[in-house]
Amino acid sequence: MTGQPVEPTGGWTGFQAVNGDEPVAGATATDLISILDTVEVPIVVLRRDFTIAGFNKAAADVLRLSPSDIGRASRTISVFAGLPRLEEQCSQVIASGVESRTDLRDGDRSFVIRISPYAKGDRQVTGTVLTFTNVTAFRASIDQVIYERECTKAILNAVADPVVVLSADQRIHSGNRAFYTMFFELASLRTRLNGMLAGTRAFQPVEVDHDFPGEGRRTLLLHARPLSMPGHPERRVLVTFEDITARKQAEAANDLRAIAERKDGLRRSEAFLAEAQRLSLTGSFSWRVSTDEITWSEQLYRIFEFDPSMPVTLELIGTRVHPEDTLLLQDMIERARGTGTDFEYEHRLRMPDGSIKYLHMVAHGTRDEDGRLEYIGAVQDVTARRLSEQALGKAQSELAHVARVTALSTLTASIAHEVNQPLSGIITNASTCLRMLAADPPDVDGARETARRTIRDGNRASDVIKRVRALFTKKEWATESVDLNEATREVVALLLSELQRNRVMLQSELAHDLPAVTGDRVQLQQVVLNLLRNASDAMVDVHDRPRHLLISTEREDGDHVRLSVRDNGVGVDPQDIDKLLDAFYTTKSDGMGIGLSVSRSIVERHHGLLWAEPNDGPGVTFSISIPTDPESGTS
């Protein structure tokens, strides 16, 4: 305990003292001490009584121990002043034989001290070995980390928007103050977050509306960014919440204004539409064919006089349809189900008070993406128009009759006047002539002159007759190339409303590759018109079935084109069929016979034929066959 320096500067002399009765064998002890002195970790050995038994070189250097310290009570050594519980801890280690640790702060240095029991061989513990691990740099880096973390926390807490870091299993790892004050359910985001955490997709910012107690409803824009460090197994997500409530409100205010304007516009146009429907007596409907789901506009309810709360069904409509039109309606519905093409037809309603309404319907077929058929259509109440048309038609036919009669009598008077003038001259001249010849002596020259005048007046009368005939003979025979389909379509267009008025369903089957014929377009159209009218008239008394009229064209062998008009009317006795075409033969009171005979003469002028055949079922088919135009090119 002289304090003399030991070379090297260890304090191992004390070891002998500890184990005084059993000194370490000289060479072995020296080796051990040399090894211990090379260890950079300070090692100090305390005896049971906590006096210093020895230390290595590192302890001398680092803890500023000197050989004179051996044998001193550890509590008197300045470096141990920072360990008030050292003696207690050493006692525990000695008693238990289990090592323990303790921290030591010495100025700006930090150590972790391991206290291990000191035993010699299998003997009892006679002291403790303290090893000092310098953790100053480590502690400093931890402090730095803590400091940085605190700084980050402070910054994050200063951010007004909530920020949260989630672990891979979406537990909240950490959040800033704003987040915790704004806690809300993240469930709606889980799927998205999962996708992002799994690395399968990027996270798109998402808007979330949430009610916050005391704050009301806020709109937040969530952004999420993965947080990962190379080599670090854990994946976290930084979720930020941007409060865009104010921005959204400003946008919403604009949107609301726009919506209000649109709504206003919509309301106005709806009002216009309703008013237009009311004024035009036109209702609109939609009919989903597969489900028979029918929607009506208000006006259509008014037209049918149904309560607007009643669901519309085909059966309900059927209760209003005029009994005579029921078959027509059924037929129309069946056709509509099949084809999906646009259709248009007229039918009547019989209202509960017995009054009749005439409706005109136009429907447009559409198909949705699944191919289901739906009709959108309009129904107009044309009762007033029909009634006035009927009245007009009646007036017209009466007028036409009057006009015909008037024209005939005027014509007769005119012809009579024109013919009577020369007749009068003839008679007078002939009388004069006879008298001149009977005179004594006969006035032969005078008689010759009057006879000459008689002949002249006779020629004059003949000229009058020629003029009258010329007046009633059609001017000229126009020859042109005629597309019979086109000509037929024009006639059908003319006649359509009349056919519908007569509740005739007209079907056209016009051949696509029909060659042209040569002739007079207008005259051929008169033939078609005549055949259609006759067919329609033949079905007037048909009430037990739909009145079907089929007009078809086809190309025949031998360069002919055939046009047929088939009705399902009352038909004609087979023996009368030939007579049908004779002039003045008619089965009707208003004289169709002349029309047919004129038609036949027109067809014959076209080098064609007109004939009639009874159908297998009810009705007759009239056909014309006309040679094709040799220059039409399709032959």
Place this chain on the structure above:
Amino acid sequence: MMPRRSLVSVVDDDESVRESLPDLLRQFGFAAEAFSSAEEFLASDVVGETRCLLLDIAMPGMSGPDLQQELTRRRQAIPIVFITAYGEASVLPRLLARGAAQCLVKPFSEAALLDAVSAALK
């Protein structure tokens, strides 16, 4: 010496009547003059001499009834036999009521003509 023959004037726009009727009237023993219009007759110097007027109803310009009225206005009481190619039965009573002697519908027989003219001259 034959008594002076009565003058029968014919007013008609139809040429064949103007040619044929005077010849026949002359065969009957009347004097005859023909005029193509009412205006031509009124302008002639035979108005006062005319004992009977064969007058067409429908003519361009002044019609037969117009001439009848004009003569009445001029106090020329000439018996008138109307001739017409139209069978206007409805106007006949009116014309007769105004003093027409007779009305002949063309074509008429020579007997009907002679009867009508003779009756007018009585």
